[in-house]
Amino acid sequence: MALHWRTSPTRPGPLAMLASYAILTVWALVVLFPLYWLAITAFKLPIHVNEGPTYVPFLDFQPSLHAWRYILVDLGNDTLRPYLNTVIVGITSSVLTLLLGAAATYGLSRFTYRIRLASVLVFLAGAVLAAAGMEFGLPWQLAVAGGLGAFALAWATALRRVGGPRLGNADIAFWMISQRMLPPVAIVIPIYILFQRLTLLDTRTALVIAYVAANLPIAVWLLRDYFQTIPIELEESAAIDGANRYQILWRIVLPLALPGLVATFLFIFVLAWNEYLLALFLSSAKAQTMPLLVAAQNATRGPQWWYMSVLILLMIGPVIALAIVLERYIARGLLLGAVRG
Amino acid sequence: MRETRPVETTPARGDAVAPSAHRIPLTCDRLVTWADRQAGTVLVLPAVLVILALSIFPLLFSLYLSLARFQPVAGGFRFQFVGLLNYRKLFVGSEQEHFLGRLGSLGLFGWVVLVALAALFAVLLWRSLRAEPVTPLRLLGHGIVAVAGLAALWLAVGTIASGGRPGTLVVTWVYVFGGVALQFLIGLLLAVLCAQQLPGRRFFRVVFLLPMMITPVGVAYTFRMLTDTGKGPFAPVANWLGYANVSWVNDPWGARIAVMIGDLWQWTPFMFIVLLAALESQSPEPVEAAIVDGASRWQIFWHITLPQIAPVASTVVLIRLIEAFKIFDMPNVLTGGGPGTATESLTLHAYVLWRSLDYGTSAAVAYSLLFVVTFVGIAYVRLLHRRVTTLG
Numbered sequence: 001m002a003l004h005w006r007t008s009p010t011r012p013g014p015l016a017m018l019a020s021y022a023i024l025t026v027w028a029l030v031v032l033f034p035l036y037w038l039a040i041t042a043f044k045l046p047i048h049v050n051e052g053p054t055y056v057p058f059l060d061f062q063p064s065l066h067a068w069r070y071i072l073v074d075l076g077n078d079t080l081r082p083y084l085n086t087v088i089v090g091i092t093s094s095v096l097t098l099l100l101g102a103a104a105t106y107g108l109s110r111f112t113y114r115i116r117l118a119s120v121l122v123f124l125a126g127a128v129l130a131a132a133g134m135e136f137g138l139p140w141q142l143a144v145a146g147g148l149g150a151f152a153l154a155w156a157t158a159l160r161r162v163g164g165p166r167l168g169n170a171d172i173a174f175w176m177i178s179q180r181m182l183p184p185v186a187i188v189i190p191i192y193i194l195f196q197r198l199t200l201l202d203t204r205t206a207l208v209i210a211y212v213a214a215n216l217p218i219a220v221w222l223l224r225d226y227f228q229t230i231p232i233e234l235e236e237s238a239a240i241d242g243a244n245r246y247q248i249l250w251r252i253v254l255p256l257a258l259p260g261l262v263a264t265f266l267f268i269f270v271l272a273w274n275e276y277l278l279a280l281f282l283s284s285a286k287a288q289t290m291p292l293l294v295a296a297q298n299a300t301r302g303p304q305w306w307y308m309s310v311l312i313l314l315m316i317g318p319v320i321a322l323a324i325v326l327e328r329y330i331a332r333g334l335l336l337g338a339v340r341g
Numbered sequence: 342m343r344e345t346r347p348v349e350t351t352p353a354r355g356d357a358v359a360p361s362a363h364r365i366p367l368t369c370d371r372l373v374t375w376a377d378r379q380a381g382t383v384l385v386l387p388a389v390l391v392i393l394a395l396s397i398f399p400l401l402f403s404l405y406l407s408l409a410r411f412q413p414v415a416g417g418f419r420f421q422f423v424g425l426l427n428y429r430k431l432f433v434g435s436e437q438e439h440f441l442g443r444l445g446s447l448g449l450f451g452w453v454v455l456v457a458l459a460a461l462f463a464v465l466l467w468r469s470l471r472a473e474p475v476t477p478l479r480l481l482g483h484g485i486v487a488v489a490g491l492a493a494l495w496l497a498v499g500t501i502a503s504g505g506r507p508g509t510l511v512v513t514w515v516y517v518f519g520g521v522a523l524q525f526l527i528g529l530l531l532a533v534l535c536a537q538q539l540p541g542r543r544f545f546r547v548v549f550l551l552p553m554m555i556t557p558v559g560v561a562y563t564f565r566m567l568t569d570t571g572k573g574p575f576a577p578v579a580n581w582l583g584y585a586n587v588s589w590v591n592d593p594w595g596a597r598i599a600v601m602i603g604d605l606w607q608w609t610p611f612m613f614i615v616l617l618a619a620l621e622s623q624s625p626e627p628v629e630a631a632i633v634d635g636a637s638r639w640q641i642f643w644h645i646t647l648p649q650i651a652p653v654a655s656t657v658v659l660i661r662l663i664e665a666f667k668i669f670d671m672p673n674v675l676t677g678g679g680p681g682t683a684t685e686s687l688t689l690h691a692y693v694l695w696r697s698l699d700y701g702t703s704a705a706v707a708y709s710l711l712f713v714v715t716f717v718g719i720a721y722v723r724l725l726h727r728r729v730t731t732l733g
Contacts, residue, residue, distance in 0.1 A: 016638075017539065020534045020537060020539060021539070023530070023531075023534060024531070024534055024535070024539075024542075024545045027527075027531060027549065028545060028548050028549070030606070031548055031549060031551055031552055031606070032548065032551075033574075034552075034563050034564070034567055034606065035551060037563070037566065037567060037574055038563055038566075041566065049572060050572060051572075052571065052572055052576060053572060053573060053574045053575075053576050053577065055574065100387050100388045100391065101388060103383075103384040103385070103387065103388065104384060104385045104387070104388035104389070106384055107380070107381050107382075107384030107385040108385065111380070111381035111384075111385075113381065113385070124397075127397050127398075127401065128401060170722075170727075172385070172389075174718075174719075174722060176388075176389075176392060177659070177660070177663065177718070178715060178718065179392050179396045180660075180663050180664070181663055181666070181711055181714040181715055181718065183666075183667045183669075183687070183688040183691060183707050183710055183711070184667065184669075184688075185669070185688055185691045185692045185695060185703070185707060187396075187399035187400070187403060189402070189403075189406075189700075190398055190399035190402035190403060191395065191399050193402070194395075194398055194399070209391075209395070210395065212391055213391050213392055213394070213395035213396070214395075216388055216391060216392055217392065218660060220388065221656055221659075221660060222615065222656070222657075222660070224656070225619070225652045225653045225656050226618075226622065226653075228652065229622055229623075244373060244376075244377040244380075245377050245380035245384075246376070246377075246380070249384075259618050259621060259622055260618060260622070263614055263615060263618045266550075266614070267553075267611065267614070267615075270553055270554055273554075273556070274554075274555070274556035274557060274558075274559075276556065276557065276558050276670065277669070290556070291556040291558050291559070294556060294558055294559050294562070295558050298562070303562060303565070303566075305562075305566055308559070308562055311559075312555060312556070312559040312562075312563070315555070315556055315559065316551070316554055316555055319554035320547075320551065320554060323547055323550050323551075323554065324547055
């Protein structure tokens with residue numbers, strides 16, 4: 001069938017179009033007003049903010065660059081360093097998350113896994129023993145070795161095909177998502193201790209590791225549904241042509257799942273870019289990220305709205321650019337083209 | 342921990358020694374074949390290991406923390422094991438009113454609401470039970486969900502009724518279920534509108550994504566700016582309504598709604614972007630066929646589009662449910678949990694306890710939250726998610 005762009009079946013009539021525009025415009029205003037307020041606050045002097053609301057620059061108040069000067073010139077490196085940290089940690093962790101997540105998702109959607117419940121229990125018991133060992137003063141290297149031992153033992157249990165009911169793919173996926181359930185307030189102290197033992201506190205590495213682990217479940221769950229909608233016929237014909245699993249994944253599945261990959265990347269990047277609580281515990285000076293700097297403007301003299309606004313605007317800039325560049329990939333018809341072409 | 346026998350259900354690899362593969366040296370060929378055979382394990386293992394490493398240890402440690410009491414001693418501190426004392430404190434002890442709330446008198450209206458919600462819940466359960474053959478295990482599962490759900494409904498309606506005071510548990514439910522439902526409906530509406538062939542839709546699509554891009558701490562401070570009755574943009578309106586100097590954030594429900602609006606503003610884009618991607622990757626043939634058959638737009642949406650995007654929609658709701666249970670920045674910055682503890686979520690409750698060095702009770706709150714989320718998550722997956730996704 002010829003691949004050409006036909007009139008979409010969902011082209012609305014004039015009345016429906018008007019209604020659509022009306023709703024879309026209302027929501028656009030809802031979205032934009034807080035941002036407008038942020039933008040004008042960044043150009044207000046403290047005295048103007050405290051006097052009461054003013055709405056239009058030049059008419060209501062005289063815009064000033066004082067907040068920008070303070071953040072960009074006076075603070076200088078103290079703004080640049082957190083900014084660079086945020087960029088590096090955000091990109092590195094998102095790319096790693098997407099790679100690991102796409103591989104895992106493909107595995108979960110095309111293979112059938114059967115895990116023995118007994119293996120899981122053996123592993124858990126080993127982990128508890130290792131943790132208890134650490135509690136009673138064993139060196140951590142020994143505890144890690146114990147944990148790995150438990151893992152190997154669990155593996156052996158699985159291979160020897162003993163024990164209990166089996167867990168399937170849905171259980172693995174649910175286990176992954178369940179890792180997002182514990183509130184960060186509760187797991188942040190153990191994670192702090194973990195990175196302290198590994199002497200990784202206040203490094204970007206620690207943040208990258210933490211963010212990959214935190215965001216992987218989200219990536220897997222978002223990608224799972226996109227992978228399921230990819231027609232299996234394409235993979236079958238590729239397999240007949242002699243492609244192996246990894247080639248199929250790299251050359252066929254990933255390009256077809258591109259809209260989903262882009263949406264997922266965008267989402268996990270934003271999560272990493274904006275993350276606050278883990279960063280608060282895991283970084284202090286060297287690896288400080290931007291959200292910490294924003295929160296730091298709520299000082300003893302009350303929130304410094306003008307500085308805060310400048311910092312938030314600086315943080316939004318790159319993500320907006322990213323959203324505009326990547327938005328086109330979330331376009332219709334990729335899948336359509338593949339099946340027909 | 343996993344048995345590595347990927348049972349090949351799908352693409353038949355057949356005798357997959359590719360014709361071209363013969364040109365590669367033998368050892369390399371073997372390696373490729375081996376790696377190909379182990380693909381199922383190789384693909385999943387890295388992700389599983391990373392998640393394991395950063396989940397098992399914190400989970401176990403927190404569990405221990407929730408069964409212990411923090412005691413400063415000379416030259417440091419120690420944790421003393423106290424069993425379930427922390428949990429007892431939450432459910433029947435000094436933290437009960439903070440955590441569970443206080444029951445009010447239901448009244449006629451309260452009873453009507455309670456019975457209506459219970460009936461709705463029962464219908465949902467019944468339909469789910471009927472969907473598959475009934476086994477004793479499934480019956481037991483549904484029974485547990487029914488009892489827990491009714492208890493939760495009773496607690497929610499009872500504490501919100503006149504004279505009652507919802508605790509942090511019920512307030513969190515309000516944020517989660519109210520907030521996520523609204524976010525889903527608005528996100529779906531916007532996604533459907535943006536999936537049409539409208540000139541200028543790209544502008545809307547980019548604009549709608551913006552709130553999600555801002556750091557939650559920043560959004561919370563922005564909304565604190567906006568809701569300020571003295572310096573915020575709506576101050577004249579508040580003055581005109583006679584609220585001058587009386588912050589509407591001082592009213593419990595006003596404050597809760599403010600928190601929910603902030604959360605709605607920030608997270609509707611997430612629903613929007615994922616649902617939009619789902620709408621755009623659905624196959625057009627069924628829609629075209631329906632148009633040929635003369636189906637109306639509503640019929641097409643209800644019978645064709647919605648079932649096609651149902652798996653993605655269900656997943657995105659589950660993710661938002663789980664994330665919404667952890668709502669923290671918005672009430673913390675916007676209202677500080679006040680007035681009183683009216684806007685305090687469970688996470689904030691845990692944080693407040695943690696800040697006052699009551700680590701044990703804090704971890705107990707966190708574990709209660711984990712229990713509630715797990716329960717809601719499992720119930721959601723069993724009752725709804727599995728029915729709309731093929732792979733469940």
